[in-house]
Amino acid sequence: MDSQGLHPDAPRHKSPIKWMALVALSLVSLTTYAMWDQEKISIKASVTIPPLSASAQRGRAIFATACQECHGVDGAGGSRKGQPLIHPMYRDNQFPDFVFKKSIRDGKREKNWRFGPMPAIDTLTEQQIDEVTEFVRAVQNASGID
Ligand code: HEC
Numbered sequence: 001m002d003s004q005g006l007h008p009d010a011p012r013h014k015s016p017i018k019w020m021a022l023v024a025l026s027l028v029s030l031t032t033y034a035m036w037d038q039e040k041i042s043i044k045a046s047v048t049i050p051p052l053s054a055s056a057q058r059g060r061a062i063f064a065t066a067c068q069e070c071h072g073v074d075g076a077g078g079s080r081k082g083q084p085l086i087h088p089m090y091r092d093n094q095f096p097d098f099v100f101k102k103s104i105r106d107g108k109r110e111k112n113w114r115f116g117p118m119p120a121i122d123t124l125t126e127q128q129i130d131e132v133t134e135f136v137r138a139v140q141n142a143s144g145i146d
Helices: 017-041 054-066 097-106 126-143
Strands: none
Touching (some): 054 126, 097 126
8 A cells, every 4th residue: 555545556547637737728828818919919999980071082092092901991990010090099189180191101110009110101192191181080080089
């Protein structure tokens, strides 16, 4: 008899419980991490589109071709390449039009988010930059983000 009450010659079975617990624990941690990471990467706003002026409608089309890839449909975010623009941080009281337009012309290094840098969008005319800005402002106002 040894300390576990077994005969010294009795066959020993290693319990799989320890391994099962370890595997289960790793699965839970990996899943939690994956979900948390996803959350961090894709941020989505809920967006209301108001009736748009003709120039804001042109702005919406420009947004779809030049910005949507990163900032999401109508600036709602939800992509892995950029944040929502329908966000209190980019309201005109925080982030005036001239800064907004400068970001489009010059791009922006990675600073406030973890999506990498924004390239300068040099395919747009000044008028198109005005229109896309007008569109984003109209959606920000209608979406009640502040
Ligand atoms: C290739 C991806 C990409 C495209 C295309 C893009 N952006 Fe961005 N944009 C980003 C990222 C990433 C940031 C965040 C940089 C940071 O970390 O602050 C950003 C930041 C901004 C900001 C905030 C700048 C600041 O100073 O904090 C504005 C405004 C903006 N983008 C508007 C636009 C508009 C309007 C368009 C289309 C004309 C556009 N972006 C196209 C990726 C993109």
